[in-house]
Amino acid sequence: MLWACLQLPHLALDAVLRRVEDPHHPLALVTGPAQLRSLFAVNDAAAEAGLKPGMRLTAAHALCAQVALHEHDPKAQAHSHRFLAAWAYRHSSLVSRQWPGAIVLEASASFRLFGPWPRFEKRLREDLDALGFHHRIALAPTPRAALVFAMLRDGFALSSAEGLPGTLDRVPVRRAALPGDVGERLHRMGVRTLKDLRELPRDGLRRRFGIELLEHLDRLYGDADDPLEYYQPPDHFDARVEMGYEVESHQALLFPLRRLVRDLAVYLSSRDGGVQRFTMRLEHEEGHTDVPVGMLAAERDATLLMDIARNRLEQASIEKPVVGLRLLAKELPPFVPAARDLFDTRPSQAVPWPQLRERLRARLGDDAVYRIAPSGDPRPERAWRRASVDDDAACAMDAPVRPPRPTWLLPHPVPLRQHARIVSGPERLESGWWDGDDVRRDYYVLETLHGQRAWAFADPGKRDGWMLHGWFA
Structure with missing residues (x-):
């Protein structure tokens, strides 16, 4: 297995910069009690003005009066950490946010989907840049080694388990993510690298520093399994x-x-x-x-x-x-993507109907977009009715087989003033006796002098006094 570590050195600051419209304006995070306010983190523009983490708030105002101040919120930082774990879950099924300010994911199983590590790494960096998070990425055979390498050198990749011990042996103890302040204490004792540390008696290390140090070394070098706390996406x-x-x-x-x-x-x-x-x-x-x-x-x-x-x-x-x-x-129901042909001839700027329908409903209102369903009434003005856009049953209703109908039906019949010849007909419609709106008409398809095809009717047995009821496309 190969593990990728995504270290997030400015997670708290990036969580705030993503919410502001101008991230290049001087900005700083403030923490501490009311009497001892100090800067927790600053962006690049504030750093150029002389501000730095740990500086007292009064001194920061003296150096840069226009700096935008935001309260450091550990909950917002933790939320961003969870959000990035959810994002990483789309690239791997084994994701852990066990260590603060870092995401670890198993990468080797994803190579078949995203390509070899250089291509996979490029994809991760592009996504993180688009999301607005600074990052450092490293690859190693163990998750703790990937964490250590990410803090040491951005872009470092070690895919060989055989070369892991020799590489880790050169890591300074203060940069090896040892538990607590063990790294600093060992450095003051004259232990400079992990190689020097591993040459010391294990019993003495356990008595002086505790079992946590030995467990960390074994898991770092791959001599023992590392039981990570894997991330599970929430259901909302x-x-x-x-x-x-x-x-x-x-x-x-x-x-x-x-x-x-x-x-x-x-x-x-x-x-x-x-x-x-x-x-x-x-x-x-x-x-x-x-x-x-x-x-x-x-x-x-x-x-x-x-x-x-x-x-x-x-x-x-x-x-x-x-x-x-x-x-x-x-x-959050399952998502079913729309089926499309392999050689889709649809223009590149065309919008699929489901997405266009939702945009129209949102802009015009839910009642402004509807479907046409047959009503079973032979009278043209009552042959159709409005149906909901999701009422498939009504729109799938079997309608009687009739001669072609015009695509443009007028709201009310009007006299046809143009001279026209008969193309087909008549089609007699006689209905409505039960509701007091009885009609008896002979419908014809007519062609005008300009080549337009009209749908008109006359009284039964007559071929004059045409009443126009629609146009064919």
């Missing part, structure tokens, strides 16, 4: 973005909504599932407003979900300022 999606200020317009909510929808699409892809209903919760200082989003079939395309969510949001009224946006999806 729940993500939230705190605005930091009061929002009273739909436009200001689109940026955080787009980020939440993209995270939802990543989560659905990792589960190989879809979503049919979810809720946008607009949080106020007191209470919240729920904006439901429903579709006729399960979907997971980020662009489609964003279009539908945006249209639903724009139709909702914001009666009170919004201070937080939350996305909830509890019903």
